Amino acid sequence: ARSRPISPNLAHASTAAASANAAFRVAAGHAGLCGCSACACRSGGGGGGGGDGGAQEVKEDDHHSSIVRGRQAGEWWSRAAAEGKAAVEGKLRIGGQRHFYLETNTALALPVEGGGLSITCANQNPTRTQTAVAGALGLPLATVDVRVRRIGGAYGGKLNAHLPTAIAAAVAAAKHGRPVRLHNDRSDDMASTGGRPPMDGSFRLAVDQGGVVSSIELTAAFDSGVVDGGAGDLTMGVCWADNAYRADDFAVHGSFYNSGVVGSTACRAPGVVQTIPLHELAMEVAAEAVGLPADAVREANLYATGDAALCGVTVGENGFNWNLPAMWQSAKARWEVAARREQVEAFNRSNRWRKRGLRMVPVKYGIEDNGGAYKEGCSLGVLADGSVRLAHGGCELGQGIHTKAAQAAAFALGCPLGGVSVSDTSSLATPGSADTGGSATSECVVKAVLDAAETLNARLLPFRPAAGGAGEGAWEATVKAATDAGVSLAASGWFGGAAPEGVPKFDYATSGVA
Secondary structure (H helix, E strand, O other): OOOOOOOHHHHHHHHHHHHHHHHHHHHHOOOOOOOOHHHOOOOOOOOOOOOOOOOEEEEEOOOEEEEEEOOOHHHHHHHOOOOOOEEEEEEEEEOOEEOOOOOOOEEEEEEEOOOEEEEEEOOOOHHHHHHHHHHHHOOOHHHEEEEEOOOOOOOOOOOOOOHHHHHHHHHHHHHHOOOEEEEOOHHHHHHHHOEEOOEEEEEEEEEOOOOOEEEEEEEEEEEOOOOOOOHHHHHHHHHOOOOOEOOOEEEEEEEEEOOOOOOOOOOOOOOHHHHHHHHHHHHHHHHHHHOOOHHHHHHHOEOOOOOEOOOOOEOOOOOOOOOHHHHHHHHHHHOOHHHHHHHHHHHHHHOOOOOOOOOOOEEEEEEOOOOOOOOEEEEEEEOOOOOEEEEEOOOOOOOOHHHHHHHHHHHHHOOOHHHEEEOOEEOOOOOOOOOOOOOOHHHHHHHHHHHHHHHHHHHHHHHOOOOOOOOOOHHHHHHHHHHHOOOOOEEEEEEOOOOOOOOOOOOEEEEEEO
């Protein structure tokens, strides 16, 4: 039903919603196709070489994203049989997934002196929320403070979908000059916020008798509903689609389409959760085609150190860690996979209706924290008694970002951890900070904290005790001496820079074997 042409009324709603969303993206200054600076989804540019050092072609527009490396699919597909390879294809449809965070979208808007607003709101980006509220009311950004202490679950559901709640509360508070609080009912929240978009995927590949997949093409189409929220899934789905596997000829094409359903939103590893299973299904079908165990085919196609990955990095070099092949071998031995497989096969021969299965599966998830995708600020102040007050631009979603920031400050300054207090995240305290998302915000906030601590350490250095004299009370004595001398013990820190051109170029990867 989702793929049928939508009715004129729904088409009108889709156009209006898409236009409003496009206007919001421009106003909020979003960095890329998905409107999310954290995802590093950027148009244009080129990637790195292929597995054989060949050229890589990158194409993107508002509704499509594509990477082609090596030969075009039509060329290797028609030549597979002549090259002694099996040519196989298949399809996969993955349904959508709804957020079920414990805290529904909520906002408290308080009018403040001078015609401004203070908004406490469950969100993953106070800067974006500040920009949207200020735009709705025609206020300067400096008069809108968006604050958050912690969020009762998010995983992408509060990157954009919280904005109607925040803006409605803000408009009402500005109009009536009194506090306004909105807290969505669960059914209304789920009906209005969308979730992970469904995906229709297909693949075709060429595999030799040894299980090596030399050529593969993946195609994925995402149902974005009435807005363009599927763009983040689109670009991330394309750039992460290789998972842990190389191929001489690799093509991945993504697109999203609109339909008459509630607009989709980012949902934990958007797009990646759909395209990696598509690639894994392709590996299963390749194994069946050549009569080999699926684990053996996966192992034969793992990236090796020195291979050029899909998005312009060389695996195992220049800081891009690659220990997955070693983990794979260790896991096979420690888990006694060969013996367990024999047990599974014996069980299946003896049982007609009950069956067991065993698979090993790798995963690679690229992380980009080069400062183009993430921009995070920090404010660090040391008070006269030695206690430390810290503010940063990240949002606490349950990942412990406040604790990590406090630990970094205590480590860098050499002060007691118990003396470090972390303020609420505020769009005015650390202006310009980016989304919290993409699994890298905590470490980028820590880098901002270390930047501020470096400034403070330089100011404190003349007052620190000589080597060997840093015992109990030394920190407090150092702070007192600096304070008495009139030294400023407040500093700001920053992590960020200009976004690089082209597709994301990952700095490292998290990886594992199951």
